[in-house]
Amino acid sequence: MPTCGRATSPPAEEIPLAGHPTIATIHALVERGDIPLQGDYTKISLELQVGPVSIELYPAPTGVRVVMNQKKPQFLATLAPAEVMPHFGLTAADCLPGALPQIVSTGTPQLMIPVRDLAALRRAWLNSATYPAFRDQAGFFSPHLFCLQGVTDAGDTFARHFGVPPDTMEDPFTGSATGGMAAYLWHHRLLAQPTFIAEQGHWMNRPGQAQVEIVGPPENIETVKVGGTAVTVMRGELTI
Numbered sequence: 001m002p003t004c005g006r007a008t009s010p011p012a013e014e015i016p017l018a019g020h021p022t023i024a025t026i027h028a029l030v031e032r033g034d035i036p037l038q039g040d041y042t043k044i045s046l047e048l049q050v051g052p053v054s055i056e057l058y059p060a061p062t063g064v065r066v067v068m069n070q071k072k073p074q075f076l077a078t079l080a081p082a083e084v085m086p087h088f089g090l091t092a093a094d095c096l097p098g099a100l101p102q103i104v105s106t107g108t109p110q111l112m113i114p115v116r117d118l119a120a121l122r123r124a125w126l127n128s129a130t131y132p133a134f135r136d137q138a139g140f141f142s143p144h145l146f147c148l149q150g151v152t153d154a155g156d157t158f159a160r161h162f163g164v165p166p167d168t169m170e171d172p173f174t175g176s177a178t179g180g181m182a183a184y185l186w187h188h189r190l191l192a193q194p195t196f197i198a199e200q201g202h203w204m205n206r207p208g209q210a211q212v213e214i215v216g217p218p219e220n221i222e223t224v225k226v227g228g229t230a231v232t233v234m235r236g237e238l239t240i
Contacts, residue, residue: 015141016049017107019175019210019226023066026055027230030064037064050107060229067211067227068175070106073183078102079138084113087131088145088162094120096147099188103140106179106224111140114190115147118158122203126162126169144177148190155199155209157181172201173208179224186214186221198226 026046029035035044035057042057046068054069079102081095095101096114104112115121124145135143146159159181161174178198185191194214201208209228216222 014049015108015176017053017070017176019068019178019228020173022046022048022053022055022068022175023228024230026057026066027063027232030057031232048107053107054223056225056227062229062231065211065227065229067225068179069223069225070176070179072106072223073180073187073221074105074109075183075187076103076105076109077138079111084111084134087127087134088113088143089123089125089127090115090120094123096190099190102184103138104180104184106176106183108142108176108180109140110177110180111138111143112177112181112184113143113145114184115145117147118149118151121145121147121158121160124160124162126164128164131162132164142174142177144174144181146181148185150197150199151202152199152209154197156196157185157198158202159198159200160203161200170204172204172206173210174200175210175226175228178210178212179226182212182214182224182226183221187218189218 044055045052046055056067058065078100081092084101085092085094094116096116099114101113103109144159144161146157150156151158161171161177196212198210198212211227213225214221
């Protein structure tokens with residue numbers, strides 16, 4: 001995963017489950033020696049707003065690969081492409097054929113929006129005039145637009161994740177939504193296998209990549225594992 005910088009302005013609300021702070025926190029604790037690695041595999045539990053989340057740690061050349069086991073997915077409301085796509089500067093024809101946008105939660109309810117291809121995804125933008133009312137009415141936390149193409153040879157999917165001020169307008173990588181996306185794709189049988197590489201942020205010059213594994217059959221997914229590494233970019237001391 002990329003470095004863990006987010007918006008420069010204060011966030012508007014707390015996200016129940018998030019990948020960036022989870023992986024960054026564990027990275028920092030391992031680096032400080034507060035969490036000792038137990039050989040090639042270490043398992044711990046982290047208490048988040050949604051409850052305890054199982055974390056697996058694997059030594060990596062750059063430090064440690066952190067894998068979060070997200071909550072059992074919930075598949076909530078589906079929405080018509082014609083209702084969803086205009087809020088992102090797209091049309092119903094830009095939705096992946098045969099697929100419907102759906103709210104999915106692996107800890108955070110997010111709107112999964114399958115897009116036809118990279119070209120359509122690149123045209124997407126958030127209409128800040130119409131989106132907030134749509135979000136409130138539909139009842140989800142944030143939107144995740146994605147397609148079944150990577151932007152590098154290693155990638156299997158590529159995504160964009162939007163927000164409104166004072167939060168960041170676009171997130172370079174979104175671990176929680178990657179879990180929801182994986183659950184959506186596996187549940188609707190849009191993936192050939194339950195492991196893949198998710199990419200995000202390349203068009204923002206903040207390239208991110210995560211290893212994803214879905215555990216369980218499409219009709220009864222147990223968990224989604226989303227993992228990556230972090231890089232320390234700043235150190236400081238806070239005096240209270």
